[in-house]
Amino acid sequence: MSQQNGHKSSGGVVQRPTNPVGIVGYGAYVPRYRLPGSEIARVWTGGVGGSPVKEKAVAGLDEDVVTMSIEAARNALTRAQIDPTDIRAVWVGSESHPYAVKPTSTMVAEAIGAVPNTLAADWEFACKAGSEAVQAGIGFVGSSMGRYVMSIGMDIAQGRPGDALEYTAAAGGAAFIIGPAEDSLAVYEGTYSFVTDTPDFWRRAGESYPSHGDRFTGEPAYFNHTISAAETIMQEMGLTPADFDYAVFHQPNVKFPGRAGKMLGFTPEQLQTGMLVNEIGNVYSGSSLIGLSAILDEATPDSLILYVSYGSGAGSDAMVIRTTERLAERQGLARSTRDYIARRTEIDYALYTRYRGKLKMH
Amino acid sequence: MEVVNYWRMKKQRFGLEGATQPRRDAGESMYHEDTLPHTNGNGSAAATLTLQAERTETTPVDLFTKGVVYSWTTVYNAPAGFDAQAPYTLAMIELDDGSLLTAQLTDVDGEPEIGQRVEMVTRLLRTDGEAGVIIYGYKFRPVLDH
Numbered sequence: 001m002s003q004q005n006g007h008k009s010s011g012g013v014v015q016r017p018t019n020p021v022g023i024v025g026y027g028a029y030v031p032r033y034r035l036p037g038s039e040i041a042r043v044w045t046g047g048v049g050g051s052p053v054k055e056k057a058v059a060g061l062d063e064d065v066v067t068m069s070i071e072a073a074r075n076a077l078t079r080a081q082i083d084p085t086d087i088r089a090v091w092v093g094s095e096s097h098p099y100a101v102k103p104t105s106t107m108v109a110e111a112i113g114a115v116p117n118t119l120a121a122d123w124e125f126a127c128k129a130g131s132e133a134v135q136a137g138i139g140f141v142g143s144s145m146g147r148y149v150m151s152i153g154m155d156i157a158q159g160r161p162g163d164a165l166e167y168t169a170a171a172g173g174a175a176f177i178i179g180p181a182e183d184s185l186a187v188y189e190g191t192y193s194f195v196t197d198t199p200d201f202w203r204r205a206g207e208s209y210p211s212h213g214d215r216f217t218g219e220p221a222y223f224n225h226t227i228s229a230a231e232t233i234m235q236e237m238g239l240t241p242a243d244f245d246y247a248v249f250h251q252p253n254v255k256f257p258g259r260a261g262k263m264l265g266f267t268p269e270q271l272q273t274g275m276l277v278n279e280i281g282n283v284y285s286g287s288s289l290i291g292l293s294a295i296l297d298e299a300t301p302d303s304l305i306l307y308v309s310y311g312s313g314a315g316s317d318a319m320v321i322r323t324t325e326r327l328a329e330r331q332g333l334a335r336s337t338r339d340y341i342a343r344r345t346e347i348d349y350a351l352y353t354r355y356r357g358k359l360k361m362h
Numbered sequence: 363m364e365v366v367n368y369w370r371m372k373k374q375r376f377g378l379e380g381a382t383q384p385r386r387d388a389g390e391s392m393y394h395e396d397t398l399p400h401t402n403g404n405g406s407a408a409a410t411l412t413l414q415a416e417r418t419e420t421t422p423v424d425l426f427t428k429g430v431v432y433s434w435t436t437v438y439n440a441p442a443g444f445d446a447q448a449p450y451t452l453a454m455i456e457l458d459d460g461s462l463l464t465a466q467l468t469d470v471d472g473e474p475e476i477g478q479r480v481e482m483v484t485r486l487l488r489t490d491g492e493a494g495v496i497i498y499g500y501k502f503r504p505v506l507d508h
Contacts, residue, residue, distance in 0.1 A: 060468070060469070061486075062468055062487070062501065066486075067498065070484045071483060071484070099496070107376070107498065111376040345471065
């Protein structure tokens with residue numbers, strides 16, 4: 001298409017901003033309720049058959065993507081120790097914005113004190129909406145349009161009762177403040193996205209629950225995009241799996257990211273720190289980002305991290321991130337991802353139906 | 363009416379912003395006697411703030427976001443709009459700056475204790491029906507250690 005327009009490709013596919021950019025602060029949020037997979041199986045399959053995760057995080061009656069984003073954003077601000085009025089964009093990626101029309105991002109911006117001199121918008125690209133907002137933040141800060149950007153991936157994922165996705169569709173996510181590399185606790189060394197039109201999972205406008213292409217969600221969707229994005233960025237940057245201390249992938253279940261990591265040549269140890277899905281489920285737009293936040297909680301300075309998101313429809317964003325000396329001094333300033341995971345209150349399926357509005361009241 | 367309240371109270375509800383008025387006998391603490399009541403969680407105290415604001419010029423102030431449970435009760439028969447979350451615990455919170463305000467507690471199991479440390483979180487308070495605005499605001503939860 002570019003040649004038809006008379007333009008030629010400019011070459012390299014790995015993207016880097018003009019000015020180096022990194023993560024100034026980050027913060028996670030996971031609600032406290034947990035629904036075990038065995039409880040879903042008890043209701044729908046008579047307990048026969050396994051669950052793709054041990055349990056999933058469920059939001060309470062008074063929580064949604066706005067409230068969860070606000071708490072993660074406040075944690076990110078606490079770590080960054082910046083003035084919120086210096087934030088020039090607040091972007092929230094989610095599949096479960098509470099309004100169809102009225103931005104989540106303006107409410108988050110209001111709550112953290114970033115209004116009024118800021119951009120604000122909600123992003124949508126299935127499970128990689130938040131990761132896309134991070135990339136946009138890299139470009140925005142890297143071109144000096146603003147000093148700081150708040151990019152958030154947060155979801156309360158919808159799973160149709162009885163559907164395979166109900167075992168994993170969960171609530172949680174993370175917020176990242178993108179800023180100049182000299183202020184950062186980790187620096188983006190490169191980012192690359194691999195995108196095609198792939199009909200693996202979708203939700204039509206007005207529908208309460210998503211639809212999916214069953215087995216089609218695997219090879220042509222998750223694995224093709226995740227593996228292609230990871231292989232390309234490593235090849236273009238002259239890196240191999242052995243160069244990385246950590247790797248984190250989108251986590252729709254336990255099996256997929258584990259297999260993707262193995263196919264690429266990563267060891268289970270490299271994946272372990274960022275692998276949260278067995279304990280909190282698939283938090284969709286927040287999945288790979290909260291995995292990254294768990295890694296940043298434990299990493300030491302000068303660690304190399306491979307981050308790869310996946311969003312249905314479909315695409316993967318691969319990023320190479322190196323931690324800096326500033327990480328150690330900011331890790332403990334706010335609650336860790338593990339602090340939230342440890343805050344666990346188990347509920348049964350009956351309470352789950354009330355908390356998630358699945359009861360027909362009239 | 364919900365939209366008007368939403369607009370007027372957004373700084374209070376999202377940011378726990380209070381207001382002070384100058385003391386007539388200047389000096390001493392700016393809190394306690396001078397801090398205007400904020401809201402009692404169902405929005406009715408907004409009227410108090412407005413009346414006070416008309417009589418006296420007030421200055422916005424960011425209240426502290428941590429404090430202790432001063433007193434509490436459990437609401438089983440909730441007013442219209444709050445019934446979706448009933449039963450819930452309503453508490454008076456004494457903030458670390460000395461202000462006293464009323465708010466719901468959240469993320470509590472069983473009965474809270476007087477003097478228990480709590481912290482502000484932003485949560486969904488209620489919705490104006492299926493199609494109206496969603497009202498967010500402050501609640502307090504037991505302080506999470508980290």
